[in-house]
Amino acid sequence: MEREPEEILKRKLDRGGFLKLSALAAGTGILAACGGAEVAGEPAPEETAAGGAATTEAAPPAETAPPAETAPARPPIEEEPGKLQVFEWAGYEYPAYGGEGGVLQPYVDAYGKPKFTFLTSDDQALGKVRAGFRPDVVHPCIGYVQDWVATDTVQPWDPSLISNFGSLNPAMVAAGQVDGKQYFIPDDWGFSSPLYRSDKVEPAEASWALFYDDRYEGKISWWDSPLENFVIWGYVNGLADPWDMTDEEIEEAKQFLISKKHLCRNFWSSQTDMDADFQAGNVWITYAWGGSYTAAKAAGLEVTYMDPKEGRLSWVCGFLLFASTENYHYAHEFVDAWISSETALWTLENYAYGHANTSVDVAALDPALVAAFGLDDSAVLQEPRAHIDRHVPRRRLYNKIWSEIKAA
Secondary structure, three states: OOOOOHOOOOOOOOOOOOEEEEEOOOOOOOOEOOOOOOOOOOOOOOOOOOOOOOOOOOOHHHHHHHOOOOOOOOOOOOHHOOOEEEEOOOOOOHHHOOOOOOOHHHHHHHHOOOOEEEEHHHHHHHHHHHHHOOEEEEEOEEHHHHHHHOOEEOOOOHHHHOOOOEOOOHHHHHEEEEEEEOEEEEEEEEEEEEEEEEEOOOOOOOOOHHHHHHHHHEEEEEEOOOHHHHHHHHHHHOOOOOOOOOOHHHHHHHHHHHHHHHHEEEOOOHHHHHHHHHOOOOOEEEEEEEEHHHHHHHHHOOOOEEOOOOEEEEEEEEEEEEEEOHHHHHHHHHHHHHHHOOOOHHHHHHHHOOOOEEOOOOOHOOHHHHHHHOOOOOOOOOOOEEEOOOOOHHHHHHHHHHHHHHOO
């Protein structure tokens, strides 16, 4: 459902993601989360091979990314219709509509305010596009890039038109290439981890297994996302590859999750609703992105954003360009503004999300924020401490089984 920006201008970010930076060895940045339940009637296609996840390991420099193919002549930006249409997570429109200081105000002054339609998950976004929706730009996450390219609705970007492209994390840039073409411009990244009330909860150990602790029945909330709940169970149980389980492993996970779901007060889908539930004391333990940690701290709660022994989940999100756009240059200017160092710092300080721009100095950040998310640690995004979202070969099956768990 599309909403007018004014309705949410002052509202907290409602989507997820976090942490943006670690501009150290390979560089990084902070900001978003992704995934979610598949839309009924719009199943994701079966995948056949694992895709590359962004890491902080060495990769070709961003400036060596393959140039866009020779494209047909395009009209100059002055002849484009403008009124850029962006398919976006709610909350990300805020910087373009004033924000705290209006970090995207230079873009707005030059090109006007974009029009936003809001997505609630990567699967929902794909389903809407398969049904015929065609904006100019969409903001999905790295694990879905191959799915988007397979729809034949998106086209590669031209990095030569993006002045800040050379400042992006090279590993994230490389992960956004499909068949040697730059389909994905990385922007934000972050962690997913257990958030709990440290004045109410005493974990037996720092582990995702806290989600299954019988002592806290009725005070736990899982994210209503099929993939992540299986992946969490898989890491708790030491599976070789929780992202690509065998049939036997999926069945075992299904039976276990059914046996434990009574511990949950709810399965949350809206970050805003979950934050309200958590701050009201209805929930003490929840799956959360970094923005919920900062919101809870701002509300005066005693909380811990866990660094579980099995490793945090992580994600990288960014922008895709629709093949049908008549705002080719507007879209490049918009993404260029989003990946600037100014936007990177603003995003980190205001949303506690990460960003792919490597030029932000962690010394300028709040030391508490740096400590909570290990932003001064060059290994913070590396396995086994973090497990970055990736292309999932059997995503449709995970979605189907999660629906069966909820219905059981």
